[in-house]
Each structure stands twice: as C-alpha cells, then as structure tokens.
Amino acid sequence: MLRFARSLMPARHFVTPTVRRSAAASVLMTGAVSIALLQLAGCDSRAAQSSPAASTQPPAIQQVAAPVSGQTRAQVFRQVKQMTVLGEKLFFDPSLSGSGKLACASCHSPQHAFGPPNALSVQLGGSDMRRAGFRAVPSLKYLQSVPQFTEHFHDSDDEGDESIDAGPTGGLTWDGRVDHGADQAKIPLTSSFEMGSTPAKVVAAAKAAPYADSMREAFGANIFDDDAKAFNAILRSLEAFEQAPQAFYPYTSKYDAFLAGKTQLTAAEMRGLQLFNDENKGNCASCHISQRAKDGTPPQFSDFGLIAIGVPRNRALPINKDPKYYDLGACGPERQDLKGDAEYCGIFRTPSLRNVATRKVFFHNGIYHSLDEVVRFYVERDTNPEKFYPVVHGKVQKYDDLPKQYWTNLNTDPPFDRKKGDKPALDETEIKDVVAFLNTLTDGYQQTK
Numbered sequence: 165m166l167r168f169a170r171s172l173m174p175a176r177h178f179v180t181p182t183v184r185r186s187a188a189a190s191v192l193m194t195g196a197v198s199i200a201l202l203q204l205a206g207c208d209s210r211a212a213q214s215s216p217a218a219s220t221q222p223p224a225i226q227q228v229a230a231p232v233s234g235q236t237r238a239q240v241f242r243q244v245k246q247m248t249v250l251g252e253k254l255f256f257d258p259s260l261s262g263s264g265k266l267a268c269a270s271c272h273s274p275q276h277a278f279g280p281p282n283a284l285s286v287q288l289g290g291s292d293m294r295r296a297g298f299r300a301v302p303s304l305k306y307l308q309s310v311p312q313f314t315e316h317f318h319d320s321d322d323e324g325d326e327s328i329d330a331g332p333t334g335g336l337t338w339d340g341r342v343d344h345g346a347d348q349a350k351i352p353l354t355s356s357f358e359m360g361s362t363p364a365k366v367v368a369a370a371k372a373a374p375y376a377d378s379m380r381e382a383f384g385a386n387i388f389d390d391d392a393k394a395f396n397a398i399l400r401s402l403e404a405f406e407q408a409p410q411a412f413y414p415y416t417s418k419y420d421a422f423l424a425g426k427t428q429l430t431a432a433e434m435r436g437l438q439l440f441n442d443e444n445k446g447n448c449a450s451c452h453i454s455q456r457a458k459d460g461t462p463p464q465f466s467d468f469g470l471i472a473i474g475v476p477r478n479r480a481l482p483i484n485k486d487p488k489y490y491d492l493g494a495c496g497p498e499r500q501d502l503k504g505d506a507e508y509c510g511i512f513r514t515p516s517l518r519n520v521a522t523r524k525v526f527f528h529n530g531i532y533h534s535l536d537e538v539v540r541f542y543v544e545r546d547t548n549p550e551k552f553y554p555v556v557h558g559k560v561q562k563y564d565d566l567p568k569q570y571w572t573n574l575n576t577d578p579p580f581d582r583k584k585g586d587k588p589a590l591d592e593t594e595i596k597d598v599v600a601f602l603n604t605l606t607d608g609y610q611q612t613k
C-alpha cells in the first residue's frame with residue numbers, strides 16, 4: 165500500500181542528520197538566470213557553496229563561460245540584474261492588485277523573513293480586502309534549494325545509498341504543486357482571495373508605474389505591446405528577485421556564525437541543538453537538516469520532503485466552517501494532479517526552520533502562534549492528544565483534520581512513536597531549550613563583542 169522506502173525503512177527519519185542535496189533541479193533556479201545570479205552573488209567559493217545549483221551540478225558555474233541563449237555573458241548578467249531590481253519594485257507594488265492595496269510584500273513581509281507581518285493564521289485579500297485565504301503565508305527565504313517536485317526522491321547524500329526512495333519531495337507552496345517561481349507568482353496575482361487581478365490589469369499597472377521604463381530597458385521597447393509577453397516578463401522578474409542572495413539566502417544567523425567557529429552558543433541553545441538532533445529526543449533534524457552537506461553547503465533546515473504529521477484542524481479558518489472541507493495537501497483539493505491518490509493525502513512540504521522565530525503563525529493552517537506550542541505538539545501529540553485535539557463525550561478526536569482512511573500516511577517516527585500515557589520525548593525545560601536553539605536561526609546576527 166505504502167510504496168515508499170520511508171515507510172518500510174524510513175530513510176528520512178532514522179538517519180542521523182544526513183544532509184540532502186537537491187538531485188532534481190531547483191525551483192527557483194532556471195537556467196541562465198541562476199548561473200548569472202551566482203556570478204552576481206560574487207560567486208566566490210562561499211556563494212557557490214550556498215547554492216544548490218553549484219553544489220549538485222558543478223558544471224553550472226563553468227557553463228557561465230559559454231554564451232547562453234545567444235546572449236553574451238555580459239548581456240545575461242545585465243539582464244538578470246535589471247530583472248532583479250525590477251522584480252523588487254514589482255514585489256512591493258500594491259497597484260498590481262485588484263484592490264490597489266495588496267502587494268506581494270503585504271503578506272511576505274521583508275521584516276519577517278518574507279513571511280506574514282502579523283499573527284493572523286491566514287491573511288485577508290481580494291477586491292474588498294476581506295476574503296480570507298486558507299493557508300498560512302510561508303517565508304520566501306531559503307527557497308533556492310527546494311528541488312522541483314518529485315514523487316520519488318533519491319538522495320546521493322543519504323548514507324551514500326541512492327537506491328533509497330525518500331518519497332514525495334520538493335515543489336513550491338505547502339503542497340509542492342508548482343515547480344517554478346514564475347508560475348507560482350501567477351497564483352497570488354490572479355487569485356480571487358489574494359491580489360485578485362488579471363494579467364491585463366497587472367500589465368496596465370506596470371505600464372503606468374514609475375518603473376515602466378526599466379521594464380522597457382530590460383525586455384525591449386515594445387514589451388507593453390503584448391500583454392502575454394509583458395505578464396510573463398513580470399513573473400520572471402519576480403522570480404529573479406526571489407533569488408537575490410543577500411535578501412533571500414544570506415546565511416547570517418547566529419547558528420551560521422557558530423558553524424563557522426565565529427561564535428558560541430549559550431548553554432540553553434547548545435542543549436537545544438543536541439535535543440533537536442538526538443534521534444531519541446526531538447529527532448527534528450531527521451527532517452529539518454541541521455548539518456552542513458558533505459561539500460560544505462550550509463544546512464537548509466529542511467529536506468523538503470512532503471510529510472503528514474497530523475496538524476489539528478484550525479477551526480478559526482472560515483473555510484473550515486464547512487465540515488466536509490479538508491485541506492489534504494498534495495492530494496487536493498487545491499492541488500489537482502495527485503487527486504484521488506490516497507497515499508498523498510495529508511502531506512505537506514517540510515518548511516525550512518531558518519528565521520522561524522520571526523513568525524507568529526505556524527504550520528500550513530496557521531493553527532499555532534508560538535514556538536513552544538509547536539514543539540509541545542511534536543512531543544505530546546500521542547502522549548497527551550487531548551491537549552491538541554477536541555474532546556467529544558470524553559473521547560479525544562485525534563488527527564481531526566485528516567479522514568481516518570488516510571491515517572496510515574501519518575508519520576510515526578520519534579518523537580511520534582509513543583502512545584497515550586507514555587513519557588513525552590521532551591519535558592518542559594527541554595522544550596524551552598529547543599525553542600532557544602530555534603532562535604539562533606534568525607538572519608542578521610551581530611556579534612556583540
């Protein structure tokens with residue numbers, strides 16, 4: 165029934181912090197653009213290391229020497245740079261939305277690691293700015309390593325055994341349904357409950373914007389003559405901006421400084437790290453990778469696997485007022501291509517935990533609002549389920565957001581390997597330590613001495 169090695173021989177969960185690299189192409193790195201961006205990044209060994217394109221496809225860097233798609237190297241760099249600058253302007257421009265009030269940055273706030281600016285489980289949008297979304301806004305940082313979605317992920321770094329099938333992995337959004345940043349950007353621009361616009365309106369807004377001339381410079385004087393072409397140029401510029409290394413993957417957290425031997429963790433942070441890694445305690449690192457790859461690539465704090473962990477139903481979401489509605493992640497209803505495939509029901513992409521402490525809303529449905537609650541959910545989901553799920557007539561309604569026929573998909577590796585009454589994998593002090601460690605993953609760390 166379950167066809168992934170993970171369920172029989174759970175590669176992802178039993179292996180001590182192994183590091184996954186993307187075997188498939190990265191979602192945000194598209195051809196020439198990615199190569200040029202690496203160069204823009206300075207592309208010394210450090211920039212190359214922080215890029216999956218560089219670590220998994222070593223020739224990518226050298227390819228730069230060859231002219232790409234008929235352009236000279238210099239032309240490609242120039243265009244990518246223009247697109248990145250333009251993409252940033254588009255990202256912050258509310259005039260692209262139907263209401264004129266919502267920019268990408270309204271939901272993906274740069275002060276919050278390009279995640280939600282507030283504690284709302286889901287944000288409001290649409291033409292009247294009152295329509296609620298149905299998922300929490302993810303951070304847009306560290307997406308550069310997300311591989312394109314694949315049902316069968318084989319990782320050359322997994323104990324050196326590429327025959328292990330780690331199952332569904334990668335893709336953008338919580339259910340991994342989009343493979344490219346440009347395709348992704350189309351969704352919020354046109355969604356009725358987000359920016360609620362149309363390609364023609366978006367193009368008209370860009371044409372009237374102060375950056376219209378930059379668009380002509382980057383894409384040609386006639387770019388606005390063809391709506392489809394102009395819309396595509398806008399999407400590609402947004403994608404280019406999302407790859408800007410300084411803004412989106414700077415690796416400047418305290419933990420990065422610690423890995424580089426430049427700072428020390430406090431006693432609590434250090435205990436937290438150990439509990440995070442320990443297979444018999446938090447076991448967090450089995451999915452949220454915490455160690456550098458063999459080639460030195462900094463950890464992304466996700467293996468990008470799609471996993472069912474039985475997050476409780478968020479009854480505060482308007483969409484959940486319909487008792488028949490279930491957000492089943494990869495098997496729908498939002499994602500269409502795997503519909504009816506029972507083994508994909510309830511699975512969501514493991515998010516990176518970098519900058520997670522800048523968030524006030526957690527999990528795909530935004531049910532929790534503090535890291536303590538999240539970590540407690542992990543370690544007490546099965547030992548004290550009544551703390552997380554509704555109790556009806558004295559009976560706990562466990563896994564209340566996943567119909568019973570899909571429960572076989574639920575992860576049962578530590579810390580989810582217990583039953584009611586067992587001792588939780590972490591006690592309250594240990595939970596605090598793990599949270600202290602999670603706080604070291606925020607970019608922009610300044611050493612005090």
Ligand code: HEC
Pocket residue numbers: 255266267268269270271272287288289297299300301302303304307335336337338339345348349352353357358359402406498
């Ligand atoms: C109304 C709030 C809102 C606005 C505005 C918005 N987004 Fe999002 N964004 C979301 C939500 C919610 C998700 C998760 C969607 C899902 O899982 O189905 C998301 C997901 C994403 C992702 C995928 C992240 C991941 O972890 O895979 C990217 C990339 C993204 N948005 C970029 C953009 C861009 C570019 C814009 C502007 C064109 C934008 N967003 C505007 C709410 C918003």
Ligand code: HEC
Pocket residue numbers: 177302303440446447448449450451452469470471472473475512513514515517520523525526527528529535538539542543575577578579598
């Ligand atoms: C079996 C894989 C797995 C393990 C083990 C695991 N996680 Fe997760 N983590 C996930 C997945 C999948 C999600 C998203 C689940 C969802 O929203 O439905 C997630 C989400 C999170 C989030 C929310 C992030 C956000 O942006 O909303 C935090 C925080 C987190 N995990 C911390 C931890 C900690 C701490 C541990 C160890 C105690 C841990 N995880 C163990 C897979 C895992």
